[in-house]
Amino acid sequence: MAKKVMVQTVINNDDTTFVCETRQTLLEVLRDELGMTGTKEGCGNGNCGACNVMLDGVLVNSCLVLAVEAEGRTVTTIEGVAEAEGLHPIQQAFLEHAALQCGICTPGFIISSKALLEQNPNPSEHDVRLWLAGNLCRCTGYDKIVRAVLDVASAGQAKAGA
């Protein structure tokens, strides 16, 4: 017996109302009901970070959030990261550093990295590695990802200092 509820949220700055089952995760609703397939499913149990989104400005695994919990809250997904002028600097840095191969982990890494730099604009390499420990990547070996994030941070610092 499916229990359906209506949920009102703001997703990537758009008022969004959807109907879902109480047992559906935010990840399922984003992908299957709203067609926002940028957010990926890796493990489905909180270990890989591929599904990361911001919920009311806090980094969370969308596979471990019920969609009904998003009622009245704001959600930011990878689709909301690029700016009107083009790619977000973190996205650009991932391209320039070849910080992705198959790409399934990339949306999660970009959301996490953005959350880090918002909170700590000048992280050390240790800070970056620790913050990203909940994001798994099977392909890159992580190093290029860490370089990309540090590069964006130092570019940001240069700008702030200029």
Place this chain on the structure above:
Amino acid sequence: MQAFDFVSARSVDEVVAALAAGGERARPLSGGTDLLTQLKEGRRAYETVVDLKRIPELMEIRIGTDGLWLGASVPCHLINKNADIQKMYPALHDSTGLIGGTQIQGRASLGGNLCNASPAADGIPNLIVHSVTAHIAGPNGSRTLAVEDFCVAPGRNALQSGEVLVALQFPAPGKNFGAAYLRFIPRNEMDIAVVGAGASVVLSDDGQTIQSARISLGAVAPTPLFVKAAGEALAGQPVSEETLEKAAQIAQEAAKPISDMRGTIAQRKHLSGVLTKRALRIAIDRARGTSTVDSLGRLNGNG
């Protein structure tokens, strides 16, 4: 996941009513990092899930002269970034910085960590060494329970049908107080503790004598252990490697671990002693405001 009714409770009374009505088939939800994984894997099935995160008392961090009131559902990241908590309750700060990764800390609460009652929970030894009292509400009114009596078996807590954990009450730390929580995992982060150890101390004004101490171990028994005897053995003793060694030995003897994929009995026993001593060293440093050990409690990078 099986279908369930979702109740977004707005008050403690509403939770108690929903839990009492649902009995064993109703379950509270804090951050969901344990509950939703259990529901997904089909290890648990409930007909009603009651969300606690919109109840102000359960989401509150309140620091006053009588200590800290920590709402049961407050997520780790808010606790970990609170500068007063870091100063007053350093073992709580340690724990909330190492449960899961960043995104787990965005949701995971200490109430959930405690109620889930895992023997290896990283949130519980710190509550024990900080002498926390659990505030519980239920169909018959409110009651309190010392946190070391809260877990009764792996995955089982002392709550009765219809009861909910409202908050964790931390007493005011007093002067010359220090505490720490450490765990051993094979990775650097994102792993389950092979052994965890919490320690707290109150020192004399000159910092040379231990007036009282509390020790707690995780992952070495069916529930997180309060090793009362180890703390008692330290009371009135001078701060020295010798006294710490004695407490470590008592802790090691109190540990009753099992062998599993994460570690053997012998390794866990050994670690119980090592981590107790290291957690004590950090707690003492913090009580004195010195830094004679590194962040893992090692003297001069070893030992």
